Amino acid sequence: MGLTVRSVLPDAAAALRSLAAVGVIAVIAALWGPPGSATSAVAVAAVAGATAFQDSPRSRIPLVYLVSGLCGVAVLLGTAVSGLPVLFLLLCALWCAGVAMLWAHGPNTGLIGAASGALMVAATSAGTPVSVGAALGTAALAVVGGLSQAVVLAVWPPQRWRAQRDAVVAAYRSLAADARRLADGRDDGWAVDTEPLVALREAFTDVSGPTLRRPAVYRGWYALPERIAATLTDMANGPRSEALSRVLEEAADTMAAVADTSRAGRVGTHVSIGRFDSVVTEIDGPESGTVRRLSALLHEVAAMRLGDFVPSTPDAVRLRRPELPTSVRSAMDTVRGHLNQDSPVLRHAVRVGAAVGLGGGIAQYAGIPYGYWIPLTALLVLRPETAHTYTRCVGRVAGTAAGVVVASAVLVPFAPAPVVSLGFAVVAVGIAYLVSGVGYIAMSGAVAAAAVFLLDVARAGTPSSLTDPLIATIAGGALAVIAHVALPDDELTRLAQRAGELLKTEIDYAATVIKGYVHERENATEEMTAAWQRVSRARSAFEATTGAMRLESRDFRLWLRSYRTAINSLTSSCTTLEAHMPTRPAGVDREFAITVDEFVEALCGDPPTAASPWTVDAAELEAAAQRLREAAPRERAEDGSSRVLVAEATAITRSLTAVAISPVPISAR
Known part of the structure; x- marks a missing residue:
C-alpha cells in the first residue's frame, strides 16, 4: 500500500535483502502476531524499504526510523478506533489531510505521508473491531517491520553506496595530501591529483544515462571536492605566506579527519575545523579571498560529515541529536508557510481530507462490499499537481484498477490460505521495486496488487470477489477527480x-x-x-x-x-x-x-x-x-x-x- 515512494533501486542484491526482511516479518506476524497484523507489518516494512532506496547519500537510516514511527502511529490509531465508525472517519480525514501537508517538503516526504494514511484507512479491512491489546501488538509489529529495513541497510549497504563512500574517502585523502605538499613548499610542478576526483564523480553519476535532477545536498558529495581542488590550484598560482602555509596544514588535517569514517573521525572533524578557523583569522593579505572561499567549502564539508543542518539545502531531516530541534523547527516553519489559501499544498490537503472522509462515509454507511477501496484509491491517486492533473489521475486510477483485477484474478479462483497471500504480496512488492523507474501507471498497478494480497490476509475466511473491489476502485478514482474539480487551484x-x-x-x-x-x-x-x-x-x-x-x-x-x-x-x-x-x-x-x-x-x-x-x-x-x-x-x-x-x-x-x-x-x- 505504501510503495508509492519513488525509489531508485540500488542493485538486485539490495532489493533481495529488503524483500527477505519483508518476508521474515510476514512470517513472524502470521505465526505470532494478532489476527490481521501481518497486513500492517508487511506494508510498513515495504514502505521503509522503498524509503531506504531513495537516491540520497545521507540520512537514510534515520529516515527509516522516522518512517517506521510515523506508520506505527497511523496503524495504532487506525486499529484502535476502527470499531467506532464516526470517530474513525473523523480521524482518517484529519490524519490524511495533515500528512498531505508533508508535500511541502517534496515528493518523497509527501508520498510517505500518503502511505501512512493508507495504512490507517485500511484498518477497517478486517471488518471486526480490534481490542486495545491487539492494536498495540499490531502497531509494535508494524514498527519492527520498518526497523528491520534499517538493520538490513546498516549491516549490508548496497554495493553502489559502498563504492560512493570509498570514493569520497579516497578523494579527501588525496586532497589532504595535495594541501600538505603545497603547505610544505613542494610545489615544483605541483598539481592536484585529479584521478580520485574523476573516480568520485563517476561513482555518483552516470554520464551516459539521462539527465537527472538531484538535490544540492546530493551533488555536494562530488562537487565540493572538485571546488576545493580548484581553490587549492588558485592558491598555488597566487601569493604565498607563512600564514597561508598554516592554513593549508589545518585544511589538510580537516580533510583527513573528514575521510575518517569512524567515530573518531567525527570528533577529529569538529576539532580540526575549529583549529582551521583560528588560523584563518590571521590572513589579511591578497590571498584572503581564496582563503575565505576555502573556508566556506570546508565548513560545508564538515557540516555534511557531522550531520549539521545546512540551511541552503532543502533537506530538513537531520536526526543527529544536536541538530534535531533545528530540523524540527525548520520542518514546521515550512509547513506553516503553506497555511494560506493560495498554497497548492494546502488545497491538496483539503482535497485529500474531503475525499477520504466522504469515501469512508460511503463505505461505512452504504454497505458497499470492499468499500474501503473507495477512500484508499482516492488517497493513492491524489497529488498536488496542476499540470496534467486529470490525465495523470486517470492513469493512476487505471493502473490501480489493473492491479486490483490481476490480484483478484489470482485470489478468486484459488482462494489461497493467508500465508500464501502473504507470499504473493511479497512478490508484488518485489515487482513494485522493479517497476519503480518505469512509470506511475505501472507503479500504481504493482502497489494495488500488493495491497489486494495484503488486505486479503486481514479478510481471512471471507470469500474473495473480482467485481466488488474493482467497482470500489473506480468509485474512488471518480471521487478523486471530483475533488480536483470541486477544489481547484487558483x-x-x-x-x-x-x-x-x-x-x-x-x-x-x-x-x-x-x-x-x-x-x-x-x-x-x-x-x-x-x-x-x-x-x-x-x-x-x-x-x-x-x-x-x-x-x-x-x-x-x-x-x-x-x-x-x-x-x-x-x-x-x-x-x-x-x-x-x-x-x-x-x-x-x-x-x-x-x-x-x-x-x-x-x-x-x-x-x-x-x-x-x-x-x-x-x-x-x-x-x-x-x-x-x-x-x-x-x-x-x-x-x-x-x-x-x-x-x-x-x-x-x-x-x-x-x-x-x-x-x-x-x-x-
Missing part, C-alpha cells in the same frame, strides 16, 4: 505550475543538448527529439492557461512578456547548440567535460516540488557558467564547437537569470 497557482513545467522541459532539452557536446550517447537524436516534443506540449499547455485568464493587471502583462522573451531566447540557444553539435565528441579535455557536467547540474537545479514548481539558483548558475568560460581555452576542438557551447551557455544563463528575478507578481492576485 488561476495564478495553475499558471505558476504551467510556467514551471515549461521551464523544466526547456532546461531538460538544453541539458540533453549540452551533454551531447562532451559525452557519446547511443540514442542522442531520439533523446533530443523526445525532449523537444515535451517542450512543445508544455508550451501549448502554458499558452492555453494564459489564454483562459483575464490579463487585467499591468504587472502581470509585463511579467508574461518578459517570461515569453526569456523562454524564446532559451529555445533559440538550444536550437543553435543542436545545429553545431559535433558528430562525435572525441578528444574532449577531461577537465572541460567535468566543467560542462557541473554547468548542466547547476542548470537543472533542484527537483521541482508542489511547493516550488520551478526554481533557478541564479548565483550558482552564473558561477558554473564562469567556470565553463575559464575552462574553454583548454578545449582543443578545432571546429569551434566548444566556443559555440560557451557562448550559448552564457546566453542560457542570462535568460534563466531574467526568469529568476521576475516571478509572477503578487499584485496580480
Whole structure:
C-alpha cells in the first residue's frame, strides 16, 4: 500500500535483502502476531524499504526510523478506533489531510505521508473491531517491520553506496595530501591529483544515462571536492605566506579527519575545523579571498560529515541529536508557510481530507462490499499537481484498477490460505521495486496488487470477489477527480505550475543538448527529439492557461512578456547548440567535460516540488557558467564547437537569470 515512494533501486542484491526482511516479518506476524497484523507489518516494512532506496547519500537510516514511527502511529490509531465508525472517519480525514501537508517538503516526504494514511484507512479491512491489546501488538509489529529495513541497510549497504563512500574517502585523502605538499613548499610542478576526483564523480553519476535532477545536498558529495581542488590550484598560482602555509596544514588535517569514517573521525572533524578557523583569522593579505572561499567549502564539508543542518539545502531531516530541534523547527516553519489559501499544498490537503472522509462515509454507511477501496484509491491517486492533473489521475486510477483485477484474478479462483497471500504480496512488492523507474501507471498497478494480497490476509475466511473491489476502485478514482474539480487551484497557482513545467522541459532539452557536446550517447537524436516534443506540449499547455485568464493587471502583462522573451531566447540557444553539435565528441579535455557536467547540474537545479514548481539558483548558475568560460581555452576542438557551447551557455544563463528575478507578481492576485 505504501510503495508509492519513488525509489531508485540500488542493485538486485539490495532489493533481495529488503524483500527477505519483508518476508521474515510476514512470517513472524502470521505465526505470532494478532489476527490481521501481518497486513500492517508487511506494508510498513515495504514502505521503509522503498524509503531506504531513495537516491540520497545521507540520512537514510534515520529516515527509516522516522518512517517506521510515523506508520506505527497511523496503524495504532487506525486499529484502535476502527470499531467506532464516526470517530474513525473523523480521524482518517484529519490524519490524511495533515500528512498531505508533508508535500511541502517534496515528493518523497509527501508520498510517505500518503502511505501512512493508507495504512490507517485500511484498518477497517478486517471488518471486526480490534481490542486495545491487539492494536498495540499490531502497531509494535508494524514498527519492527520498518526497523528491520534499517538493520538490513546498516549491516549490508548496497554495493553502489559502498563504492560512493570509498570514493569520497579516497578523494579527501588525496586532497589532504595535495594541501600538505603545497603547505610544505613542494610545489615544483605541483598539481592536484585529479584521478580520485574523476573516480568520485563517476561513482555518483552516470554520464551516459539521462539527465537527472538531484538535490544540492546530493551533488555536494562530488562537487565540493572538485571546488576545493580548484581553490587549492588558485592558491598555488597566487601569493604565498607563512600564514597561508598554516592554513593549508589545518585544511589538510580537516580533510583527513573528514575521510575518517569512524567515530573518531567525527570528533577529529569538529576539532580540526575549529583549529582551521583560528588560523584563518590571521590572513589579511591578497590571498584572503581564496582563503575565505576555502573556508566556506570546508565548513560545508564538515557540516555534511557531522550531520549539521545546512540551511541552503532543502533537506530538513537531520536526526543527529544536536541538530534535531533545528530540523524540527525548520520542518514546521515550512509547513506553516503553506497555511494560506493560495498554497497548492494546502488545497491538496483539503482535497485529500474531503475525499477520504466522504469515501469512508460511503463505505461505512452504504454497505458497499470492499468499500474501503473507495477512500484508499482516492488517497493513492491524489497529488498536488496542476499540470496534467486529470490525465495523470486517470492513469493512476487505471493502473490501480489493473492491479486490483490481476490480484483478484489470482485470489478468486484459488482462494489461497493467508500465508500464501502473504507470499504473493511479497512478490508484488518485489515487482513494485522493479517497476519503480518505469512509470506511475505501472507503479500504481504493482502497489494495488500488493495491497489486494495484503488486505486479503486481514479478510481471512471471507470469500474473495473480482467485481466488488474493482467497482470500489473506480468509485474512488471518480471521487478523486471530483475533488480536483470541486477544489481547484487558483488561476495564478495553475499558471505558476504551467510556467514551471515549461521551464523544466526547456532546461531538460538544453541539458540533453549540452551533454551531447562532451559525452557519446547511443540514442542522442531520439533523446533530443523526445525532449523537444515535451517542450512543445508544455508550451501549448502554458499558452492555453494564459489564454483562459483575464490579463487585467499591468504587472502581470509585463511579467508574461518578459517570461515569453526569456523562454524564446532559451529555445533559440538550444536550437543553435543542436545545429553545431559535433558528430562525435572525441578528444574532449577531461577537465572541460567535468566543467560542462557541473554547468548542466547547476542548470537543472533542484527537483521541482508542489511547493516550488520551478526554481533557478541564479548565483550558482552564473558561477558554473564562469567556470565553463575559464575552462574553454583548454578545449582543443578545432571546429569551434566548444566556443559555440560557451557562448550559448552564457546566453542560457542570462535568460534563466531574467526568469529568476521576475516571478509572477503578487499584485496580480
